[in-house]
Each structure stands twice: as C-alpha cells, then as structure tokens.
Amino acid sequence: MTPFRYMRATDAASAVLKGGAAGARYLGGGTNLVDLMRENIETPESLVDVTGLPGGIDELPGGGLRIGAAVRNTALAEHRAVRLRYPMLARAILAGASGQIRNMATVGGNILQRTRCSYFYDEAGSRCNKRHPGEGCDAVGGFNRNHAILGASSACVAVHPSDMCVALAALDAVVHLRGNGGERRLAFTALHRLPGELPDVDTMLQPGELITAVEIPPMPFAARSTYRKVRDRSSYAFALVSVAAALDVEGGQVRDVRIALGGVAHKPWRAERAEALLRGGPLSATSFAAAAEAELASAQALSGNGFKIDLARRTLVAVLEDLSGEIA
Template identity: 55%
Template structure:
C-alpha cells in the first residue's frame, strides 16, 4: 500500500511551506478529495490539513460587499444573514448543491476545486480518460454521455463542472483570493475554471502550491431579482443536468443589467453573453414567451450535443426562460411555460 503522510498547517505560510513537498495536497472538508483518493484517481503522498486555519470568517466589507473565508462551510455561507439578504442567489445555489451532511463538511474553497463530473473519470475500470491519463482518449465521447457537456467541450474531454456554487459566483462577479509561493493574487471566478481544450487534466488555472484563502463578493444590484434554478433527475441530492443562475438589475420597468450563467452544460460555469445582450435595456413587459424563447436559444448557441444528451439543448432553453420569469416576477404564459 502507498504510504501517505499527514501534516496540520499552523497558518497560511506554514501551509505554503508544506506544499512545496512532492505529492502534497491540501485537504479541507475532504468531501471530493477523499472519494477520489479511495478510488485511486488522486494519489497524494502528503495531505496538508488546512481545515483549522483562521479562514472561516464571513465579514462585511466597507463598500457593502462580503468576504467569505475559504474554510467557511457551505452551510455557514448559505445561512449567513448577509448572504441570505444581499446574495440570495448564492444561498439558493449552496442549498441546492448537496445534502445537509455534505454541506456541513464541504468548504467554500473546496467547492471551487471540485473535479469535473464524469463517471468515466471517477471509475478507473474505464481505461480511456484524458483527464486521468492524458493522451489515453475519452471513453465518454462514444459512451453513455447523458450527463455530459453540450458547450465548450473538445475532442479530448466532454466532462462537466459539478459546482452549483460556482455558477452563482460567476453571476455575482465574485473574485477569488489566492496565496501562493509567488505571493497573493486575485482572480474573477469567471476566469478560474477552464475549458478542456487539449489539457483536460487541468480543471482550473490554480498554480502549484496555491491556496484559496477567500471569495469576495462585490456590492450587487442583483439582490432583489435573482433566482437559481436546478434541474436534476431526482429532487434529493443530485448533480444538475442543467442549472441557471439568473440575476437581473431592474430600474423601474427597464432591465438595466443582468447575468445569465448555466451549469451542468460545460467544463466551467457558462455565461450566456448573447442572451444577456438580447435583454439588456429591454422593458419587463418585453419578456414574452417569444422573446424568452429567443433568449434561451441564444444561451445555447453553438451547442454540440452527443448521442445521449441532445435533450439538454431544449432543457437549457426552457430553464433559462423559467429562471428569468421567477427572477423578474414575469407572468408570461404559453408553450414555454410548461417546463416542470
């Protein structure tokens, strides 16, 4: 059996020092890493426990924003009064993201670092996975690919990002704070996850030895009109087939600005910029079924479904329309209103 060593970091600098050792991995709640370790997918030589670092606080910032420490649990973040009051979209996404038991253990930083979802990746019985063994191929492309990506995939990987929280964070223009061997840096959540291209083994742009220390939420105009919609195979804990974070800034009757971000359809949270452009500056009264249908089509423009997931194209279109109705209180009716 492969030996594994354990160290508990005293502070951030100690964690960074320990991470210089070959085969070192940070561990917080462990809800993803330990599963992958037991399956033989992850093979750390040394685990660096960062769960007790002083990074669990949730603090209001002078400008009205919010800083959430990377070690804050998903439960603590979802139920924090300021998150529920000002960033309801994030609270909804976190509460939809997992069972209560997992939310109690999972951390904000760990949630961001979840490996992409694919049963061909998580089961070593399948021999061809470019994410697990670069250059070996992708069994999902010609296999059972019902849960896989329809947007942004590549000939090397069609896995999807499993995080509900990250979808909401992109819609809220959140920023990640990182500390690494080369110092501190900040990065928009929208730029943290990457598309597979020819390097599907790299889910994010995090650098070797870097540690997520916090997520910062700027003051938002989206507190009143926002909704996170998750469509899944069962009502209990399950990954999203399609999810939508819809956030709308309404000035009187006018849509001044908005964010539409999809989950479950790509290797990263997918911001639907074309759909946003169609609605920006429009009146709420313009949200007819016909317009919402076009917005949904814009959101999945360029989709490339596979043998078993073509249903996701229409599902995503309907989910976008429904999320926008709920976020804005629109009462549009008709064929597009029939989504369960």
C-alpha cells in the first residue's frame, strides 16, 4: 500500500476544503476503497474521513426521506420508514452484503464503489482501460460471464456492483452534492456514467465534490415494491441480474410503474422502455413479456454472458407477476 496522509472532516465545508486537494479521496466505511488501496489500484495521496459528518435519516413533508451520506447501510435497511414505504430499498441492501460489511459501509461509499471486474483487480497481469486508459480491455475477449449486456462499449464491459443503487435508481432518488462551486442536486439516474470512451470516469461528480445526502421523493405505490437478485450462490455474491420494481394498479390497468435492473450495465439501469410500454396498459403476463422484450431489445452478448439476456427478461416478468399478484 502506498503511504498516504489521513485527515478527519468535522463538517461538509471542511471535507470539501480538504478533499479538493490533488490526490485526495473521501473515506467512508472503506469496504471498497481500502481493498483497492491494498492492491495498489487506488493510490490516493490523502484520505479525508467523512464518517463523522452530521447525518441521519429525516422524514420530509409529504412522505419523502433525506438520507445522510454517512448513514450506515444497516441503519438504512432497518429504518421503519424505509421498510414500510420503500421495501425494495431495504431488500436490496440486505441482499448486498453480510451484516459485518453493512455495519461498516456508508450510503455515500456504496454509491461510489467501483466495479468488481476481475481484470480491474488484476493489476499485475491484465489490461484494463478503467485502471489505465488506453491500455485495452481483456474482459471483452476473456472471461466475461458476469459482464454487461446493456450500455457497454469496446473500451469497457464491466458492471456496477451495487444492489442499493438499483433500488435508488428505481425510486427517482436525487443526490445532494457539495463542492468548491457550492451545492447542487443531481438525479440519481444521471450520477453514474456509461463507459463510452472514458471508462475510467465512473460518475458525473466534479473533482473534490462530496455526496452529502440522498433524497427519495414521496411515492405511495412504492410501499408495494420488491427487489429480486439472481446470483451464482445463495451466500453473498454480486448479481448476475437483479430487478427493483414498484407497480401501481387501478381497475386492471397499470397506472404507474418503476423498474431498474442491476448486474447488466456499467451503471444501475433504469428500464424506461419497459415502464413506458406498461403505463396505461393492461395488467397481464402478455404486457409484462412485451415490456421486458422491449427493454432487452438492445442487449448485446459477449462470448460468455449470452444467458443473461434471457435471465434478465424472465426475472423482470417474474417480479412484475409477483407484484401484480400481491396487488390483486
């Protein structure tokens, strides 16, 4: 591990002041960043510990929630308002990691975790454009069973590993940011990037910008929502495919719907095509299948992950059928 300087921030202003320096990184629970530092993939000159920043989970007028970036994943999953109003979020967090990791991991750190692509972690023997831009991507022609089927590029086929982020994308969450230029808000679906020609740039954050909170708007029908994760083993593993969904039904018609997919792209994938087809349509297995087909129409398989396309299609249909049965 490369030597670094350690600093603690007492508030957002001091964090941004310290974190804006060249080579600085923000440190939350460290469940991802410290691992990358041990492998010499991340080599920050200084770490700014932001776990002591004021935080909490505040209920907003109208029923929404504001979640501080320093809130631990366990606290968020166990919060009564989250379990009752946004069960997909609680289930996604619980599916994501063991209790020990959830007790350490923060909301901000979970959002900014980096891919678990094995080639990204193999500093000594693999080419990776995310690690060294312009070097190449060994995953394209290598072992790519877990890799992207949507939104990938020839430069990178890695997937975003977070379960929590899939639920936040489906819930129309908004990220609160603070940087040297002041404060701003960004739709959660706009925070993470697809790889394009710049796979080493994971998000739309500006240099030194700090996530201070995540806001979830009121969404009454999200009380009937769920998260399903398909993985290789029942113990904690990253998703091959996951689905976060909420369904609002009236008189046998889909009045509104929210869907996001995980394990399929470089970012949490909001299923906007499927949502558009379902809204105003009949509540039926046929419409669910058509929506899933439309969403996966642009999917492209690599040599080892073609099964993911059908798996994503069937998982999405199964989740919608389960939700429609609960509503009925």
